[in-house]
Every structure is written in C-alpha cells, then in structure tokens.
Amino acid sequence: MFDLHRLRLLRELKHRGTLAAVAAALSYAPSSVSQQLSQLEAEVGVPLLEPVGRRVRLTAQAEILVAHTEAVLERLERAEADIAASSTDLTGTLRIASFQTAALALVPTALGLLRDQHPRLRVHVTHMEPERALPALRARDFDLVLAEEYPGDPNPRLPELEQEDLLDDPLHLALPGSADTGDADGPTAVLRSLADHPWVMEPEGTAARHWAVSLCRDAGFEPDVRFETTDLVLHQRLVEQNHAAGFLPGLVWSGRPPTLTLRQLPRGRGTRRIFTVVRQGRSRHPAVLACREALHRAVALRSGQA
Template sequence: MLDVHRLRLLRELDRLGTLAAVAKALNYSPSAISQQLSVLEAETGARLLEHVGRGVRLTAQARILVRHAEVILERMELAEAELAASMTDVTGTLRVASFQSVMLALVPGALSRLSAEHPGLRVEITQAEAGPAFAGLLARDFDVVLGECYPGVPEPALPGVDEEDLLEDELRMVIPTGGPWHRAKLTDLAEAPFVFDPGDTITGRWARQICRSAGFEPDVRFQSPDLLLQLRLVETGHAVAFVPDLLWTGRTPGDLELRHLPGRPRRRLYTGVRSGSAEQPAIRAFRAALQLTARV
C-alpha cells in the first residue's frame, strides 16, 4: 500500500519545483526528502524522478501519482472534518494567515466571539501577504487565509481552495488637511508625493495604475505595505495614499481628508481554506465569527 506521507512529498515537489524548496517548506533536509521519494519509487516499481542538471523533474508516472495524491489528501481532510463535526465541542488549534487591515479591524472582534462561544479553540494568527499565505495554506502550514482581490487585477482561482466572500471594501484617496493638496482631485496630484505598497505587489500595481488612468505617472517617494506607516506619512503632510475603508474601523480619519477615487473602486475580501477542510467545525466557527464581525 502506498504511503500517504510520501505521496504528499511528491505532490509538494510538483508544486514547489525543487527538493530544497520542499525541504524548507516541510522542515526536512533535502537528503531526507530524496530518500523518502526513493522508497516511494520502490513501492510503486516506477521511476518517478529524472535528473536535469542539478535538479530533478517528475516523470509521467509521477504526475499520475500526484493527481491521485490531491484526491487522497482532500478525502482525508473531509474525513477529519466529518469526524470533528460529530463531536460536541469545537477544540484544537486553528492556524490563520491574514493581512494587516483585516487583523486591525475584524480579527480582534472575531477572536472575542470565538473565545466566548468556543473557549477550547486555540487560534494562532500570522500576518502574511496573500501570495505566501496561500502557498502556506496548500502546504498545510495554515488552515485559513484571508485573501483580497483588487479591481482590474484579476487573480485566477487556486485549485484546491474553497473561497467564501467576506465583504467589499471601498478604496479611497487620503490627503493631509490644509496642505497644498487640500480638496484636490486625483487629476490635480501629478506633482504630489505618494506612499504606496511596493511596485511588485498587487496593491502596489493597482495604485500606480489608478494614477496612470488619471493621466500621470505617480511620484512614489515612499514604499511600504504597512498601512499605519502610510497614514502617518499622510498625517505629517509628507504624502498622499490610497487606503481601504476598513482601516477606519474603530477610529476616525482625524485631520485627514478622505476623497472618493474615480469609479469608487472596491476590493473583495474573502477567506480561503483547503477544499477538503471547509466543513471543519473550527473553520466554520472562525468564518462565522468573521462574518458577524464584518456586519457590525
């Protein structure tokens, strides 16, 4: 009988591409991964890996196993979810990856609800951007990921991920009150300094495209994914930023001006879990707590 753990290693090699990447993701040594895959070759009686330069690639037989491994791993999670659902209490540890604005606005309220309703559930949360977070989800480092989708920047659906919409969040321009850009429209800000997320991120690309659509290339003097730092630079009169409305949950803009962007763009926020784990009681409880908090 084939060993499920070794099948998972083969599946991770197909997903990540190198033995070193698999070893890093799963906290093994590359030699240990190689040894386990050699055992899998012996179990199957088929050659699974071909050496190419200093690396390896999967054979056609290995890709057959990978397709079945996906199904097997999903069915195992479904079995675990059904077993957990048959029990009365929601317990265990739930590992969540979230980005900053959701952690600031929604996660504390959701944790309070969960603490009151399911005191036996331990929730561990890591701040992470969507790309690394979803890679961690598929590698089983996380159980739930908070994702976002920006208008005009479509993201293909990830195979094996169950998505559930959370809310739509308007994105606005925020400018210092009383400075040279007081009451300015976006088209008036060709000479203004901006603070955006780095240009190699989805949010950074989206922000720059908004300015280009308004007819100018933005003067991006500051780059940071930290929304609180972005706000601080605006508050002190050094920059203009584009921020989500969710950031104002539990706080007020103060001395900042919030102005609508052309077309009033909104980002889509959602939760993502592995398809086989969507019915896990802990995941259902966390999603429900987030939904209730988002509606308040």
C-alpha cells in the same frame, strides 16, 4: 499500494519547489527527503524527478501522482471534518493567515467570539499578505486565509480552494495636507492634480500596487513612488505628515473617524473585496465554520448591525 507519506513528500515538492524547502517545512534533513522520494520512484517504477540545473522538477508521471494525492488528502480532510462534527466539543488548532488591515480591524473581535464560544479551540494567527498566504494554504500550512481582491484585478479561481465573501471595503484617495487640488472637477481630475506629489504604495508584485499604479496611469501620469511598505498604518502616518499621497482602505481606521482628507475614486475603482479562503476538503470542518461565523459577526459589530 503506494506509501502515502512519500506521496505527500512528492506533493510538498511540487508546491514548495525545492528539496531544501520541503525539508525545512517538515523539519527533515534534505537527505532524508531525497531518500524517501527515491524509494517512491522504486515503488512506482518510473522516474519521478528530473534535474534542471541545480534543482529538480517533477516528471509527467509525478504530476499524475500528485493529482491523485491531492484527491486523497482532500478526502482525508473531509473525514477529519466529519469526525470533528460528531463531537460536541470543538478542540484542536485552527491556523489563520491574514493581511494587516483585516488582522487589525476584524481578527481580534473574531478571536474574542471564538474564545467565548469554543474555549478549547486553539487559534494560531500569522500576519501574511495574500500573495504568500494563498500558496501556503494550498501547501496546507494554514486552514483559512483572509484575502483581498482589488477592482479590475480578479484573483484566479483555483478549483481546490473555496472562497466566501466577507465584506466590500471602500478605497479612498488620501490627500496630504500640502496638496492643492484647486478646482479639480471629479475624482479623476483630483487624482491627476497629485501627479507631481510623492506617493506611498505597497511593494512591487502585490495586487494593491498593481491596482494603484494602474489607477494613476489611467489618470494620465506615472506615480513617483518614494515609499514602499505593506504596513498601511505607515501609509497613513506618511500622508498625515505631508510626506506622500496614498490610497487607504476603510478598514485601516478600525471603526474610528478618518484623520485625513479623503476623496472618492473613479467609478468602479473604489472598493476592494475581502473574503476568506479554505481548501475544499476543509470547508465543512466545524472550526472553519465557527471562524467564518465569528468573522461575519465581527464585520456586523463593526458596522453597527449586531
């Protein structure tokens, strides 16, 4: 029988890419990880790694082993969930990753609800954008991720991850005070009237940036992006002080009245989907269920429905 610990190291290598990354994530020496994988190769009887430059990659046989390891780990997570469900007291640690606006507008309220209902549950929250958080979820660094999906840019649906909708968050064009949209007729014309303005957007490689640039290009211009940050509060400040035009979601106001002039976006482009993501084996764990319920209540409280 193959050693499960060594199989997990092989799986970690697939998800993290390098022996050094596996060692850093698990607080091992790289030489120890390499030695354990060499022992696994001896157990299996076939090569599991092959050199590619200064790195290594998994062989076809290693990919087969990782697929079976994923199934075993999912089953073990289901067993952990069943054990937790059999207890009347929810304990342990729940690890959450959230992007900024959800972390500001929803997570504190949800944490208060969890603290009141499950005082012995330890919740650890990390601010992380979905582009990094979802791979980390697959690598089992987190138990639940708050993620977003922009219109026209659907996320890939990975079979080992389970999504649950949380809310639809409206998106708006945020106008600097110096902007003169004139007699622009309709959302596309208003957007086009800002073609010569500086813009603030999220960095290259993010879903938000891809959506925003596509929106501008569809309006007939290439945006002059002078400010790049994932901090949407900074986006807000830059627009307020007439440094840039931008796009802001409803959650950035955290229930407060907007402090900027906002305009609607073209039909079908003005709402992002906010949802939670967990691994399938973790989806019925009482801590995950409690967290999802608390987040839904936080949404309801924010909208005045609870």
